[in-house]
Amino acid sequence: MVKLMEIPEEEYIFPGTRACAGCSMALIYRIALKALGPKTIITVPASCLTVLHGMQGFCTTKVSVLHTPFATTGASASGIVASLEDKGLADEINVLAFAGDGGTVDIGIQSLSGAVERGTNFIYACYDNEAYMNTGVQRSGSTPHGAYSTTTPNGKTGYKKNMAKILEAHGIPYVATAISSYPLDLFEKFKNAMKIKGPKYIHILAPCPPGWGYNPKDSIEIGRLAVQTGFWPLYEVIEGKFILSKDSQRFLDPTKRKPIGEYLNIQKRFKSISNEDIEIHQNYIEEQWKQIKKRIEND
Amino acid sequence: MLIPILINRKSFIAIDTSFYVGYYSINCEISMVNTKKDYQKILGSVQKPVKGEAGKTGTWNPKKPIIDLEKCIPVKSGKPSCFNCWLYCPEAVVTRSIPPEIDLEYCKGCGICQEECPVKAISMKEVKIE
Amino acid sequence: MTAIEKPPNIRDKRIKIITGNHAAAHALRQAKVGVIAAYPITPQSPVVEKIAEFVSKGKLNARFVKVESEHSALAVCCAASATGSRVGTATSSHGLMLMYEMLPWASGNRLPIIINLATRATGAPWSVWTDHQDFITIRDVGWIQMFCMDNQEIYDTNLQAFKIAEDSRVFLPTVVAYDGYILSHTMMPVLIEKQEQIDEFLPPLKHHINLSDVSVVKGIDPVTTPHLRDRGIEGIAPGYFEYRYAMQKALENSIEIITNVHDEFSEKFGRSYGNGIYKTYLAEDADILIFAMGSVASQARNVIGQLRKDGLKVGLVSLKLFRPFPALKLRELFKEAKLVVVFDRDIGYGYEGVLSYELKAALYGLKHAPFIKGFIVGLGGRDVTNQHITIGVNKAIKESETGIISHETDFIGLKLDDLGDYDEKDYFKGG
Numbered sequence: 001m002v003k004l005m006e007i008p009e010e011e012y013i014f015p016g017t018r019a020c021a022g023c024s025m026a027l028i029y030r031i032a033l034k035a036l037g038p039k040t041i042i043t044v045p046a047s048c049l050t051v052l053h054g055m056q057g058f059c060t061t062k063v064s065v066l067h068t069p070f071a072t073t074g075a076s077a078s079g080i081v082a083s084l085e086d087k088g089l090a091d092e093i094n095v096l097a098f099a100g101d102g103g104t105v106d107i108g109i110q111s112l113s114g115a116v117e118r119g120t121n122f123i124y125a126c127y128d129n130e131a132y133m134n135t136g137v138q139r140s141g142s143t144p145h146g147a148y149s150t151t152t153p154n155g156k157t158g159y160k161k162n163m164a165k166i167l168e169a170h171g172i173p174y175v176a177t178a179i180s181s182y183p184l185d186l187f188e189k190f191k192n193a194m195k196i197k198g199p200k201y202i203h204i205l206a207p208c209p210p211g212w213g214y215n216p217k218d219s220i221e222i223g224r225l226a227v228q229t230g231f232w233p234l235y236e237v238i239e240g241k242f243i244l245s246k247d248s249q250r251f252l253d254p255t256k257r258k259p260i261g262e263y264l265n266i267q268k269r270f271k272s273i274s275n276e277d278i279e280i281h282q283n284y285i286e287e288q289w290k291q292i293k294k295r296i297e298n299d
Numbered sequence: 300m301l302i303p304i305l306i307n308r309k310s311f312i313a314i315d316t317s318f319y320v321g322y323y324s325i326n327c328e329i330s331m332v333n334t335k336k337d338y339q340k341i342l343g344s345v346q347k348p349v350k351g352e353a354g355k356t357g358t359w360n361p362k363k364p365i366i367d368l369e370k371c372i373p374v375k376s377g378k379p380s381c382f383n384c385w386l387y388c389p390e391a392v393v394t395r396s397i398p399p400e401i402d403l404e405y406c407k408g409c410g411i412c413q414e415e416c417p418v419k420a421i422s423m424k425e426v427k428i429e
Numbered sequence: 430m431t432a433i434e435k436p437p438n439i440r441d442k443r444i445k446i447i448t449g450n451h452a453a454a455h456a457l458r459q460a461k462v463g464v465i466a467a468y469p470i471t472p473q474s475p476v477v478e479k480i481a482e483f484v485s486k487g488k489l490n491a492r493f494v495k496v497e498s499e500h501s502a503l504a505v506c507c508a509a510s511a512t513g514s515r516v517g518t519a520t521s522s523h524g525l526m527l528m529y530e531m532l533p534w535a536s537g538n539r540l541p542i543i544i545n546l547a548t549r550a551t552g553a554p555w556s557v558w559t560d561h562q563d564f565i566t567i568r569d570v571g572w573i574q575m576f577c578m579d580n581q582e583i584y585d586t587n588l589q590a591f592k593i594a595e596d597s598r599v600f601l602p603t604v605v606a607y608d609g610y611i612l613s614h615t616m617m618p619v620l621i622e623k624q625e626q627i628d629e630f631l632p633p634l635k636h637h638i639n640l641s642d643v644s645v646v647k648g649i650d651p652v653t654t655p656h657l658r659d660r661g662i663e664g665i666a667p668g669y670f671e672y673r674y675a676m677q678k679a680l681e682n683s684i685e686i687i688t689n690v691h692d693e694f695s696e697k698f699g700r701s702y703g704n705g706i707y708k709t710y711l712a713e714d715a716d717i718l719i720f721a722m723g724s725v726a727s728q729a730r731n732v733i734g735q736l737r738k739d740g741l742k743v744g745l746v747s748l749k750l751f752r753p754f755p756a757l758k759l760r761e762l763f764k765e766a767k768l769v770v771v772f773d774r775d776i777g778y779g780y781e782g783v784l785s786y787e788l789k790a791a792l793y794g795l796k797h798a799p800f801i802k803g804f805i806v807g808l809g810g811r812d813v814t815n816q817h818i819t820i821g822v823n824k825a826i827k828e829s830e831t832g833i834i835s836h837e838t839d840f841i842g843l844k845l846d847d848l849g850d851y852d853e854k855d856y857f858k859g860g
Contacts, residue, residue, distance in 0.1 A: 004386055005379055011391040015405035016351030019389065021359060022409035026389035039643050043508065050652060054353075057658045057666020059346035059648030064640045066511055067650040069530055072504035075496060079464065079508025080640070082492040086463040086514050089641055111504065114497030183386055217410030220387055339598055341667050341675035342637050343538040346648030349663050 001246055002188045008034050012062045019052045022216025024180035024206035024223065025127045026052060029098065031183045032125060033063065035190035040094040041084075043068055043076040045108060047100035048134045049127070071107045073099040074115030077122045094194065095122040101142035102132045105161045116170050116199035123193050123200045126163060129208035137211045145284075146277035148269040155272060159284065167201040168237050174200040176236040180207065181223025182247050185234060192236065205232050213268020222266070230257040230285045233292060242295040252293060260285060351405060356390070360408025363426040364401055370420035373397045384412035384421060444620050449612035452580040452619045453519060453545040453605070454479035456587030458489045459627045460543075463514030466494040466505035468524060471557045472609040473547040476519040499524035503531035503542075510540040511649055513639035515591065517542070521609060522549035522563045529567065535602040536571030536676060538650050539637065541594035543587065544572075546606040547613040548723070550809045558810020559609040561722060561775040564751070565783045571676050573603040573683060574752040576722045580617040582702055583607050585694065586749075588631060589705075592690050595634050599683045601676070608724040610810070622698060630697055680753045687750060706750040706758055711737070715744030717822065718763065718799075720788060721772040722748045725806060725813055729772065732818045743822060748784065756791035763792055763799055770825040771803040772818065781838055800829040805840045817841045 012033035019026040025048055033040070043066045044050055050067055054060045068076035077097040084090040097115075099108055104126040112124060131149050132138040139149040141161040148155060168175050174196050178186045186204065193200035207223050209216040226232040227248060234245035244252070251257050260281045264270040357363075364384075368374045372381035374397060385395040388411065392402040401412075403426060413421040447455070454476050457465065467477045483489035492509075496502045499520050506516040520528060525546060535542050548564050550556035564574065573593065577583045583605065590603045607613060638649060658666040667675075684706065691705025702708055710730055712718060719729045726747035736743040746762065763769060773782025780786060785803025792798045802825035807813040821841050828835065 004382055007386075009395050013391050014348060014350040014352065015390050015392045015402060016353055016356045017390070018353040021407035022411055023389050027387065030389065030391055041512070041640050041643065053648055053651060054346060054349075055651055055658070056344060056653035056668065057346055057664065058349045058352050058660060059646075059651065060348065060352045061648070062348055062646055064643060064646050065648045066508060066640060067648070068504060068508065069534060071500060072531070075466075075501035075504035076508040078494055078496070078501075079466065079505035079510075080512045082464040082466070082494050082505065083509040083512035083514035084641055086492045086509075087512075087641055093641065093643055110497060111501045114501055117497070118495065215410070217414045219389075219409070220411055220415055338675040338678035341671055342600060343540075344650050344653055344667075344669075344672055345638075346651050346666075347664065348646050348648075349660065 002184050002191070004184065007031075007184070007187055010034070012038070014060045014062070017052045017054070017060045019048070020210060020216070022209045022219045023048075024208065024219050025049060025129065027183065027219075028125075028127050028180045028186065028204050028206055031186050032096065032098070032190055033061070035187050035194065036063075036094045036096055038063060039092055040096055041066065041080050042096045042098055043073060043080060045073045045076075045099050045103040046070040046134070047103055048129070049098055049100065051134060070103055072111050073097045073103055073108050074111035074113070074124065077124065078115045078118065078120045081120050081122050090121065097122060097124045099124070099126055100132075100134070101126060101128040101130060102140040105141040105163050113170065116167065116172050116201070120199055121197055123190070123202065125202045125204060127204050127206040129206045129211055130160070131211055133208050133211045145280055146264075146270060146273045148272065155277070164201070164203045170199075171240075172199040172201060173239050174198075174236070176202045177204070177232065177234055178202055179205040179223045179227060179232055179234065181220045182227070182234065185245055185247050189236065192238070196238075211269070213271075214266060218266075222263070225258065225263040225266075227251070228258045229260045229263045230289055231260060231263055231281070233288065235292070242292075242299055244292060244296060252289065252296075254286070254289065257285070355404055356407050357404045361425045362408045362423040363403050363406055364408070364410070364412050364421045365424050365426070366398060366401070367420045367422070368398050370418045371398055372418060372420075373399070381417065383415045383417060387411050387415045441620065443622065444618050446616050447580065447619050448475065448614050448616050449580045449583050449607050450475035450547065450614070451479050452584040453587060453607075454483065455619070455621055456584045457517045457543075457545075458483050459622070459624060460515065460517070460588060460591045460631060462491050462517045464492045464494065464506065464509035464516045465518060466496045466502045466509070466516070467518045468496050468499045468502050468520070470499070470521050470524040472549060472613045473519045473521045473524070473545070475613070476545060476547070499527040500531065503528040503535065506542045507531060507535050507538065507540055510535075510542055510636070511538065511638045511640055513634070513636045513641045515541075515595075515634045517545070519545035519547065521547045522551050525563050525567065526551060532567055532570040532572060534650075537672065539600040539676065539679070540602055541591070541600055541634070541636075542602040543590050543594060544602070544604045545583075545587065546604050547609040548606055549609040556809040557609070559611055559724065559774075560808045560810065561606075561773070562808070564604070564606045565775045565777070567604070568752055568783070571601065571680060572752060573601050573680070573687070575603065575605055575750055576748065577605065577607040577612065578708075578723060578727050578747060580612060580615075580619045581700065583612065584619050584621070585698070585700060585702070588627060589690050589694050592631055593683065593687055596686050596690075597635070597637070599679055599686055600637060601679055601683065606723070611724045626697070630694065684750070684753055684755055684758070702749055703747070706755045707762070708747045708749060709762075710745040710747070712744030712746055712762075714742060716742045716767045717744070717826070718766045718769050719743065719745045719772065719818070719822065720748065720769050720784060721745075722751065722784065723774070725772045725774050728813045728815065729818050732815045732822075735815075736819065736822060741822065741826075754787055754791065759788065759791050760795060764795055764797070766799040768825060768829045769799045769801045770822050771801060772806050772813070772821060773803060774807045774813070776805050776808070776838060781836065800832070800834065802828050802835075803839070805838050806842055811842050813842065
């Protein structure tokens with residue numbers, strides 16, 4: 001596990017962005033850019049990140065960014081990589097596609113699937129705040145069961161699309177899950193991804209203060225609860241081999257997992273949740289960890 | 300009511316009594332690009348990096364994190380250690396120095412550093428920024 | 430209609446007998462594109478196949494991205510162009526419709542992308558045959574649009590298109606269109622020039638964005654406001670209105686550059702296409718002018734001889750440059766004409782054939798504006814025959830004598846009488 005002092009001190013984002021106070025995505029982006037370094041080109045679809053990057057004329061990053069329409073993140077990254085390969089610069093310059101859950105799981109899934117199927121050499125990072133937050137909290141395919149959104153005022157029914165599993169099924173060399181609350185783990189995952197050639201996918205949970213309904217100062221603690229309840233297991237799948245991350249390992253033992261109610265009840269978006277809904281969540285978590293256990297035993 | 304003030308033969312500034320200032324040209328053509336060739340200086344929409352793109356975001360919250368240097372771990376030990384406040388800050392306004400310094404002009408006052416400090420060395424206090 | 434000053438020697442080894450699709454593929458190869466992203470669609474698929482063949486045989490050193498949809502195809506092209514590579518692609522009909530979201534993106538970012546459009550009717554109902562509807566549907570997004578009449582012209586126009594699009598005074602994406610099946614799948618002799626000659630004519634791309642140079646940090650294409658953005662010493666940024674003004678002016682100004690590049694091409698390679706904007710046939714002394722594009726103009730040319738024998742002073746104007754619409758040049762050309770007969774292989778539904786009403790608008794206010802009569806022909810690939818053109822010209826003459834301009838569309842070539850008593854309500858009943 002990487003140590004704090006090994007993380008570069010240099011910042012690649014200027015302060016004074018339009019991100020909300022306590023925005024997890026801002027923290028994720030900051031850590032990701034530290035891992036990638038200055039020789040990077042980033043492509044970003046319509047998302048909260050577009051706003052963080054700044055409006056006309058002036059941007060907030062020290063690396064180049066290509067904004068692209070909502071559905072095209074994967075294709076845009078393919079295009080940048082193709083052009084760099086044509087110019088012989090592909091080994092020197094990193095290409096990062098950084099999209100939200102809406103732009104990955106819903107509208108962007110086709111171009112992402114195409115890009116990874118073609119073996120494009122890039123990192124795709126999805127920051128998942130579990131709804132279309134930039135346009136005012138509408139539900140996405142990544143919104144969890146029972147959550148309030150403006151388009152599911154009675155709570156969403158149906159579960160989160162498991163994008164990490166979908167990308168695993170594409171047979172790409174690196175798939176990982178991460179979260180803003182464990183930045184050292186996140187940094188290491190980006191570094192691990194950079195060592196591999198081919199498509200890499202990292203799905204990062206990003207708690208959102210206005211969207212999820214909590215005080216911004218609790219952004220890190222809420223993320224920790226997501227991991228501690230077993231709701232969000234942190235893992236990597238490298239060349240098909242499943243590796244449970246250090247911060248999630250003790251939660252293999254169900255007695256060590258905190259009850260899911262502790263995570264759900266402090267978020268305003270779950271305030272109308274019923275006991276049945278909590279049970280559905282708990283059962284899903286149990287099932288998820290049974291499968292993780294099987295995978296570890298088989299590998 | 301508009302009060303016109305002539306500035307040159309082609310244009311005048313009109314000042315509304317509610318202090319809205321508009322710029323009108325006698326030819327009724329408001330244009331920053333007058334010659335046929337000027338349009339070639341504008342191509343696609345491009346951005347260059349600046350600090351404080353959203354303005355002085357320190358004004359978002361009057362409460363600011365103040366570090367109690369007697370409790371702060373790296374200050375007490377004199378060695379690089381802890382630095383949770385630097386690690387978890389979403390805005391990159393904390394420096395990884397001894398002591399850590401927070402840029403109060405841009406700190407949005409989210410309070411994450413206060414929550415994550417293991418020795419409760421940081422407290423959010425109302426501070427006046429000049 | 431190709432005015433060849435020096436007819437090529439039929440034994441010239443550079444001549445290949447190839448389809449329009451392959452002519453486009455050869456042009457993309459010789460233009461040395463860096464990235465091609467294309468998706469197959471009838472009738473353009475052979476372009477994609479030929480490119481793949483070139484790449485696999487090492488004849489084209491480009492990255493061929495085999496995308497999963499046309500929307501992604503143009504997205505890949507936009508990103509690759511922004512990174513600094515020369516790009517090209519090909520599509521038809523619904524592929525172009527699927528690309529629609531990206532079309533204003535490419536022109537708004539001023540990316541010199543070339544699309545080869547093998548025109549095809551748009552559904553519903555499905556049709557794989559040609560008409561010009563897909564070509565005219567995209568006329569308001571800010572692309573340069575040109576139409577070709579034979580395979581040599583497809584090859585030549587592609588090469589000229591790169592030079593025009595990449596000109597620093599232009600920087601706009603371009604569509605080079607040709608009729609699906611009629612040209613795309615028909616073999617004609619095409620003189621493929623030597624690579625050294627092409628390299629002399631077409632210099633390497635000097636892109637204004639070029640993200641591959643990471644030493645200069647650029648944000649491309651952010652959200653803009655209606656206002657200017659002034660940050661004092663840090664600089665001032667134009668607003669959306671200014672960006673779009675610049676794009677429009679670049680389009681207007683590109684007519685001059687299109688004619689210059691055309692003249693430069695014909696000087697070097699000995700082939701010209703009118704003045705690069707339109708081609709005329711026997712139009713100098715004509716009272717009646719036929720105005721059409723592509724396959725329709727090719728067909729009309731066959732009829733001019735007979736009509737002249739019948740005593741009508743008819744000439745033909747075949748439009749090559751559709752966007753930017755050359756209104757001033759057409760005003761100059763048509764100012765002496767008495768009657769213009771427009772044949773549209775497309776229709777602005779709810780109004781008229783697009784060439785017809787755009788010409789009427791262009792000639793608005795002319796002191797002795799000609800009588801303009803438009804016809805709709807050949808939608809969905811219905812053959813446009815000599816008979817259709819003749820009927821159209823004669824009908825137009827009759828109407829011009831009444832002096833009343835009709836705004837209802839007139840379709841030539843319908844077979845409603847042969848349908849008998851077709852009624853959809855009864856279609857499913859009985860045996």
